[in-house]
Amino acid sequence: MFNPYAVMYDARMTVQRWREVEKGGYIRNELFTVGENIPCRYSSSGQAAVGTPNPSIQNSHTLFCGLEADVQEGDRITVTMRTGKTVDLTLGECHPYTYQWQCEVKREDNA
Secondary structure: OOOHHHHHOOEEEEEEEEEEEEEOOEEEEEEEEEEEEEEEEEEEEEEEEEOOOOOEEEEEEEEEEEOOOOOOOOOEEEEEOOOOOEEEEEEEEEEEOOOEEEEEEEEEEEO
């Protein structure tokens, strides 16, 4: 199916997911790469400073990508914007629409 919103995907993302792996008789969690160089759109929608004495900036952002992308809540996302800047995100709730996923993402920066 043709995605008319794909022309607005001006960034690329790498998706990583946690999985349990047994090593030396112990079960550990490790990140593995689910997909790389996936077209996406990273949109800013708000910002709030919380906490004392070391305030933390919590941003409200949305990530859009095609329905063919394998994304799940809790995934670690690295977005590379067209300027070359990278942003590390944690994927929140995702909603599938007719042509694309719309996902809430969490990004924390120290002030």
